[in-house]
Amino acid sequence: MSLPLADGAGSPVDQGVATMLFLAAFLFGVVAFQRLRGRGFRSLPTMAGWGAAVLAAAALVLALVLPPIIRPVVAGGRPSSSSRLQILAPQPGEVFRGDPASVPVRFRLIGGKIVSFTSTRLVPNEGHIHLFLDGALVSMSYSLAKDLQVTPGVHRLQAEFVALDHGPFNPRVQAFVEFRVVP
Secondary structure (H helix, E strand, O other), X not given: OOOOOOOOOXXXXXXXXXXXXXXXXXHHXXXXXXXXXXXXXXXXXXXXXXXXXXHHHHHHHHHHHHHHHHOOOOOOOOOOOOOEEEEEEOOOOOEEEOOOEEEEEEEEEEOOEEOOOOOOOOOOOEEEEEEEEOOEEEEEEOOOEEEEEEOOEEEEEEEEEEOOOOOEEEEEEEXXXXXXXXX
């Protein structure tokens, strides 16, 4: 038999811990009360009754004190941005030659401002551009232009305008393009 630590699917673990501690406090309390009053658990020594009373008190205190400490921190919502991002180069389906090829990447950011500092004081239309090639982060850029050295193959370029803390806006401000490099 296994006892879940949470009260159900999606419940925070602190609720389950509190429930288990209240249950333990109740059960230890019943054992302590019955033994110390001489009404039950006569096979237990009296000291075990006092031990159960101490455990009941400790479980009750922990049930009240521990959950706020272990409660998962819910991050505040991400800021939204009215900015739009476009990839000007490379063009969709464009072919580059080389092994590796020098691929010029150019962006247009509409309604936003690229800044060169990071901060936790988020402004809806200020941030940086993260550049991904085939899903891997290749640049955290503070400009609208970048040259990449890319090996032959079909590639997917993703650009994302992110907030000052490098986290995404909600909804995300992204642009995608696929291009090809031949030797």
